[in-house]
Amino acid sequence: MRGRWLFVAVSIFALVPVVAFLLIILWMGFWQGNPGDPVVYTLKHYRTLFTDPTTYRTLLNTLGFASTTVLVSLLFAVPTAWLVERTDLPGKNLVFALVTIGALVPTFFTAMGWVFLLHPRIGIVNKFVVEWFGLEQAPFNIASLVGMGWVEGLGLSSIAFIMIVATYRSMDPALEEAARVHGLGIFRTLRYVTLPLTFPGILAASIYVFTIGLSAFEVPAIIGMSNKIFTFSTFIFYKIQPLEELPSYGIAGAVSSLLVVLALFLSWGYFRVLRFSHRYAVVTGKGYRPRLIELGKRGWLIAWLFLGGYFFIGKLLPFFLLVWASLLRFFQPPSWAALEQVSLSNFYGLPWSLMLSGAWNTLILMLVVPTLALIFCLAISWTVLRSGLKWRLAFDAVAFLPHAVPHLILAIAAVFTALFLLRNTLSLYGSLTIIIIVYTISRISFATRIINNSLAQIHPELEEAAFVGGLPLLQVMRKILLPLLRPALVYAWLWMALLCYRELTMASVLVTSQENVTLPMIVWSLWLGGSLNQAAAANLVVLAFMLPAVVLYLAFGRRSRFAEAS
Amino acid sequence: MISITGVRKNFQTGDQPVAALRGIDVEVNQGEFFVLLGPSGSGKTTLLRSVAGLEKPDSGDISLNGKTVYSSSQRISTPPEERGIGMVFQSYAIWPHLTVAENIGLVLTHGRYRLSKKKAAEQVRRSLALVQLENFENRPARLLSGGQQQRVALARALAVNPALLLMDEPLSNLDARLREDVRANIKKLTSQLGITVLYVTHDQVEAMVLADRVAVMSQGQILQVGNPFELYRFPANALVAEFFGSMNWLRGKMLNGEQVETELGVLRVDGSRRFDGAVVVGIRPEDVKLGRSSNETENRIEGKVLSSTFLGDQVTVEVKIEGKVLIAKALAEDERPAGSVSVHLPKRRLVVFPEALAKPHAE
Numbered sequence: 014m015r016g017r018w019l020f021v022a023v024s025i026f027a028l029v030p031v032v033a034f035l036l037i038i039l040w041m042g043f044w045q046g047n048p049g050d051p052v053v054y055t056l057k058h059y060r061t062l063f064t065d066p067t068t069y070r071t072l073l074n075t076l077g078f079a080s081t082t083v084l085v086s087l088l089f090a091v092p093t094a095w096l097v098e099r100t101d102l103p104g105k106n107l108v109f110a111l112v113t114i115g116a117l118v119p120t121f122f123t124a125m126g127w128v129f130l131l132h133p134r135i136g137i138v139n140k141f142v143v144e145w146f147g148l149e150q151a152p153f154n155i156a157s158l159v160g161m162g163w164v165e166g167l168g169l170s171s172i173a174f175i176m177i178v179a180t181y182r183s184m185d186p187a188l189e190e191a192a193r194v195h196g197l198g199i200f201r202t203l204r205y206v207t208l209p210l211t212f213p214g215i216l217a218a219s220i221y222v223f224t225i226g227l228s229a230f231e232v233p234a235i236i237g238m239s240n241k242i243f244t245f246s247t248f249i250f251y252k253i254q255p256l257e258e259l260p261s262y263g264i265a266g267a268v269s270s271l272l273v274v275l276a277l278f279l280s281w282g283y284f285r286v287l288r289f290s291h292r293y294a295v296v297t298g299k300g301y302r303p304r305l306i307e308l309g310k311r312g313w314l315i316a317w318l319f320l321g322g323y324f325f326i327g328k329l330l331p332f333f334l335l336v337w338a339s340l341l342r343f344f345q346p347p348s349w350a351a352l353e354q355v356s357l358s359n360f361y362g363l364p365w366s367l368m369l370s371g372a373w374n375t376l377i378l379m380l381v382v383p384t385l386a387l388i389f390c391l392a393i394s395w396t397v398l399r400s401g402l403k404w405r406l407a408f409d410a411v412a413f414l415p416h417a418v419p420h421l422i423l424a425i426a427a428v429f430t431a432l433f434l435l436r437n438t439l440s441l442y443g444s445l446t447i448i449i450i451v452y453t454i455s456r457i458s459f460a461t462r463i464i465n466n467s468l469a470q471i472h473p474e475l476e477e478a479a480f481v482g483g484l485p486l487l488q489v490m491r492k493i494l495l496p497l498l499r500p501a502l503v504y505a506w507l508w509m510a511l512l513c514y515r516e517l518t519m520a521s522v523l524v525t526s527q528e529n530v531t532l533p534m535i536v537w538s539l540w541l542g543g544s545l546n547q548a549a550a551a552n553l554v555v556l557a558f559m560l561p562a563v564v565l566y567l568a569f570g571r572r573s574r575f576a577e578a579s
Numbered sequence: 580m581i582s583i584t585g586v587r588k589n590f591q592t593g594d595q596p597v598a599a600l601r602g603i604d605v606e607v608n609q610g611e612f613f614v615l616l617g618p619s620g621s622g623k624t625t626l627l628r629s630v631a632g633l634e635k636p637d638s639g640d641i642s643l644n645g646k647t648v649y650s651s652s653q654r655i656s657t658p659p660e661e662r663g664i665g666m667v668f669q670s671y672a673i674w675p676h677l678t679v680a681e682n683i684g685l686v687l688t689h690g691r692y693r694l695s696k697k698k699a700a701e702q703v704r705r706s707l708a709l710v711q712l713e714n715f716e717n718r719p720a721r722l723l724s725g726g727q728q729q730r731v732a733l734a735r736a737l738a739v740n741p742a743l744l745l746m747d748e749p750l751s752n753l754d755a756r757l758r759e760d761v762r763a764n765i766k767k768l769t770s771q772l773g774i775t776v777l778y779v780t781h782d783q784v785e786a787m788v789l790a791d792r793v794a795v796m797s798q799g800q801i802l803q804v805g806n807p808f809e810l811y812r813f814p815a816n817a818l819v820a821e822f823f824g825s826m827n828w829l830r831g832k833m834l835n836g837e838q839v840e841t842e843l844g845v846l847r848v849d850g851s852r853r854f855d856g857a858v859v860v861g862i863r864p865e866d867v868k869l870g871r872s873s874n875e876t877e878n879r880i881e882g883k884v885l886s887s888t889f890l891g892d893q894v895t896v897e898v899k900i901e902g903k904v905l906i907a908k909a910l911a912e913d914e915r916p917a918g919s920v921s922v923h924l925p926k927r928r929l930v931v932f933p934e935a936l937a938k939p940h941a942e
Contacts, residue, residue: 187672190633191732193659194666195739196690205685209676307635 016486017400024396027389028411030454034426035418038273041266041429058263067243068268074158075244078233079226081162082169083219089166089323090173091215098181099189099207101305102316110567111324116171117563118328119515120164121533122552124235125540126331127164129338129549131155137334137346156240165232167327169225173218180214180290199306213290220283224276228419230518235540245272246421246518253425253522262429269422280417339550359550364535368551371532372558374445375514378531379562382452383509387502389453390460391490394468397461399476409461416458420451424519427451443526451519456509467501468494507566514559532558580743580775581607581630586639588625588799599625600636601799607792612769612776614786617796618822623779624747626796630777631666631745632659644742663691665736666745669752671728673735675721679712682720683735690739706734709768726757733765737772744769746778750785762788783823787811795819817859817932826861827905830934833858839931842903846878848929857934866928867907869896869920878924884916898922 045053062068096102097109130136131153139151154160188210192202230246238247245268252265308316338344340355390412396402397409415423427450431441441447471494479489495502517533524534532555539548586603589596599622607613615623628634630641632648635656641649643664648657674682680703687699694702707713710730715723723731729749736744749765750758766789769776780786786793787807794804795818803815807823814820817828831841836850839860846860882900889911896907896916905922 185670185672187668187670188674190631190659191666191668191672191674191735192686194631194633194662194664194745195686195735196660196663196692197686198658198660201689205689206674210674 020392020395020486021400021402023389023392024408027393027454027457028408030450031411031414031457034423034430034454035273035414037426037430037434038266038269038422041262041426042270043263044266045263055263058261058267061264062267062271067248071243071245071248074242075227077158078162078165078229078244079223081159082166082226082229083222085163085166086170086173086222087215087219089170089327090177090218093170093174093320093323094177094181095207096316096320098178099306100308100312100316102308102313104317108320112171112174113567114563115168115324115328116175117511117515117559117566118168118556119517119533120168120229120231121235121515121517121537122335122556123168123328123331124164124232125338125545125549125552126334127155127160128236128545129334129344130330131160135344140346156236156242158242161232161236161242162226164236165226165229166222168232169222170323170327172225173222176218176221177211177215180211180218183214184210213286217283217286217290220279220286224279224283224417227279228272228276228421230421230521234517234521234537239541246419249421249425250521253428262425262433265425266429269419269425273418273422276417276419280413335549335552338546339553341546344546359547360554362547363551363554367527367530367535368532368554370527371530371535374448374529375532377445378448378452378513379510381449382456382513383506385449385453386456386460386509387464387506390457390464391494391498393457393461394464395490395494398465398468399473409465412461413458415455420455420519421522423455424451424522428522443529445529448520448523448529448531451523452513452516455519456512460505460509463501463505464498467498471497503569507562507569511559511562511566514562580609580611580644581605581613581777582640582642583626583630584640586626586629586636586641588622588629588634588636598799600629603639603799603801605794605801605804607775607777610773610775612766612778612789612791614778614780614790614793615796616780616783616786616793616822618781620798621796622799623781623796627745627747627777627779630743631664632657632662660691663739663741664743664745665739665741667729667732667736667747667749669748671725671732671749671752673720673723673728673731675719677720678716679707679718679720679723679731680716682731683707683738686735686739692739702738706738707731709737710734710764725752726761729753729761733768737768737774742775744774744776746776748779748781750780750782765789795822797822814930817861820861820930820932824863825906826863827867829860829903831858831860832856833931843880843900846924846929847926848931849927852931854931854933858931859934861930861932862905862924862928864895864906864908866925867898867905868923868925869898869907869909869916871921875923875925878926878929880922880924882920882922884918884920887916 042058043054043056045055045057093108093112097105102108128136130138133139133151133154133156136151136153136155139153142148142152143150155164189202189206192206193199197205228246229244230250233242233244233247234250237243238251243251249265249268249272252261252268254260337347339359340357341351342354342356342358345351393408393412397405397412402408427447428442431439431447435441441450475497476489476493479493480486484492515533516531517537520531520534521537524530536548536551536555539551583603583605586600587598588600590599591597601622603622603626615626617623625634629636629649630643636649636651638651639649640647640651643662647653647655648662649655674685677685680700683703683706684699687694687702688696703716704713707716710733712727712730712734715727715731720728720731729752732749736746746765750761753761762785778789790807792804792806793810795802795810797818803810803819805813810819810823814823817826820826829841829843829846831839831846833839833854833856834845836853837847839846839848839858841860848860880900882898882905885897885899885904887894887896892911894909894911894916896909898905898907898920900922907922909916
């Protein structure tokens with residue numbers, strides 16, 4: 014095939030940085046010195062890490078936070094999935110649309126809302142409750158592991174929901190019907206058949222969510238850092254950008270290495286469980302819909318109260334709080350006195366010129382990153398599925414790494430590379446280019462999986478027929494594969510553009526100047542600087558800018574594909 | 580035992596409703612092996628699932644053993660777990676997370692009877708003995724072969740001593756040789772137990788072997804109910820005749836009660852029924868007599884053998900008569916027919932239906 018090596022070369026070009034970044038992270042942990050100094054190797058960082066009680070506290074914090082996240086997300090995802098897949102609840106399409114939108118709302122957005130709601134000092138619920146019941150102390154504390162896990166779990170419940178729905182769909186409905194027919198009622202069927210059979214799927218979703226929680230940055234950064242509650246991600250961030258001392262890349266490298274090992278181990282577990290759950294997936298002989306459980310009018314009411322409550326608590330409540338906060342100079346609970354102070358001054362006072370350059374940069378990222386990622390991943394997918402190359406499965410494994418490795422760590426590896434290794438050759442530090450590189454690499458797993466799934470469904474003979482007809486590979490790609498893959502590509506492009514827009518985790522270490530600032534970073538800097546009400550206003554502006562992209566996504570992207578990628 | 584009256588059901592597919600059942604009336608007697616036979620999409624599975632309570636009809640009444648389990652007018656809809664039935668699913672629906680014994684035990688300890696562990700274990704052994712799976716109790720169910728799963732499914736359905744056994748194409752996922760064995764077993768077992776069976780299939784041989792009575796269904800309606808002999812020899816219309824064995828069809832017009840003018844000339848038919856306008860005349864291949872084996876002169880025509888295919892126990896012969904091709908089946912004792920041949924169409928084997936109601940593949 015003419016052109017085959019071009020595809021393999023592009024794949025290698027895209028995947029080399031992935032491996033390089035991982036090695037650099039490992040190397041960072043054994044390394045000491047300042048930029049430009051001769052290299053000294055040391056085990057000091059690991060020694061410090063293992064003797065410091067902070068490490069163990071951080072470990073416990075992280076595990077507690079991630080576990081709460083899993084529990085909270087399952088609490089909402091499992092009942093919602095069951096209601097949608099197994100009952101006669103009306104309005105299921107609405108549920109799907111809300112969940113998709115829910116997955117797109119940035120976590121830093123909801124996290125800020127929850128601070129205004131449940132912060133022990135300023136949270137309005139706490140203030141009201143203390144006032145009404147004459148309590149000494151605020152009853153709720155969002156700046157705790159449970160509080161942060163609650164916020165993160167609400168955010169990740171969308172992903173958990175989509176994964177669990179897929180589990181229900183892959184199950185032969187006759188398995189539940191057999192139980193009903195032979196005398197088990199609704200609840201016994203649920204307990205003895207449905208739950209045990211969906212358990213591997215739910216477990217897989219739990220591991221998936223746990224892995225994300227382990228390296229989640231936004232919620233611990235918004236809520237935890239100012240209250241000195243660190244998880245591994247914020248701990249690493251703090252070592253890179255401390256307030257007083259010098260940055261310590263060595264310690265960050267050591268912690269990151271441990272986290273990478275843990276994340277890879279969890280991914281391995283995830284795939285094992287997933288394979289086990291596929292064993293239970295039976296292809297049914299008939300295309301009938303499973304018998305839907307009749308909830309009755311009262312059941313519908315309860316179900317919709319639950320779903321409405323879920324959406325209200327998860328998305329609307331934080332939104333209302335941000336709107337209220339953005340209209341005030343100093344945050345306070347709603348009252349007549351507070352109403353008199355309502356003004357748009359926070360919006361007028363926003364750093365608009367900075368916001369404009371942030372918007373411009375973000376727009377460039379949204380256009381360039383998905384495009385680059387798709388080009389690379391087309392080459393990778395083709396190499397994995399079609400090239401017949403001996404090492405093609407290694408390409409697949411490497412392409413999966415950016416999913417398993419926390420994105421914050423990818424970004425740190427890039428910053429380290431720019432500062433220490435390429436210092437005199439390329440000036441990447443503080444540029445938009447470095448953001449483009451890291452964002453693109455971080456999306457490789459997602460895009461290859463989407464394209465792999467679609468490409469696997471296209472029969473190779475369609476291409477072979479064109480080859481036999483004498484078309485070179487590039488033409489086959491252009492005339493045959495691209496048109497056939499188009500729905501998947503459009504979906505993946507839009508989704509990646511939206512993720513780019515709301516990305517804060519990687520930006521937090523990559524953005525170092527006004528030249529490469531992004532919109533979420535501006536919101537976060539305002540928040541970190543203590544201008545909470547201005548941050549709320551900026552957040553609303555950012556969300557408003559996002560709306561057209563979300564509308565585009567809902568119009569052209571297909572929600573079903575999301576399940577394939579997770 | 581089962582009494583179904585005026586049952587209707589529409590499905591919403593896309594924008595328009597599709598009628599799956601258009602007013603079904605049928606009675607199944609106590610201890611009867613009753614087969615619902617029809618092509619896919621005829622509504623037979625929907626009817627079975629309505630009896631099970633897995634599907635809710637839009638209107639009509641269903642009663643089991645004199646007890647109403649569904650009635651649109653009385654607003655009754657008994658959930659499936661309270662109908663006291665056993666059911667074998669097409670996919671067998673063996674729970675893959677349990678062992679063979681647990682698969683049966685679960686419905687005994689947590690189903691309608693809530694037996695004690697000990698009693699349940701005895702009953703599990705008895706049920707497994709019925710299907711000759713005595714030593715499989717502790718085998719994880721997902722490790723069973725298709726045929727074994729099918730037997731566990733049957734044992735599970737029978738374990739609760741149901742008054743009624745429902746079976747939804749239980750043999751369609753087995754290979755041909757196994758199918759015959761299992762078919763014979765089902766027949767033997769159910770007649771031993773004297774249980775009432777409602778059985779869905781699209782295979783007419785299966786229906787003939789198993790059924791006391793068969794209901795032939797098409798497009799949500801029952802075309803005819805009867806025992807296999809009646810359906811084969813006295814089909815109520817061309818669709819039943821076509822579905823229950825193969826047919827040669829001739830277009831024609833009735834001249835009087837006993838004569839039809841067809842593509843092959845005037846044929847004499849039994850004068851029991853008379854239709855105005857266009858008709859079709861049908862005859863089964865084994866009823867088409869070749870050669871001078873009989874002295875009958877009525878309905879005798881000359882034809883030409885196009886091909887003859889030797890099938891071991893019989894010969895299939897294509898005969899061309901007046902531009903029309905008939906299929907004949909004959910015993911393979913004599914030498915293969917060739918060249919010109921005399922064809923006899925016995926009068927009492929010809930069936931006549933109005934063409935408007937028929938959709939034969941005649942051409």
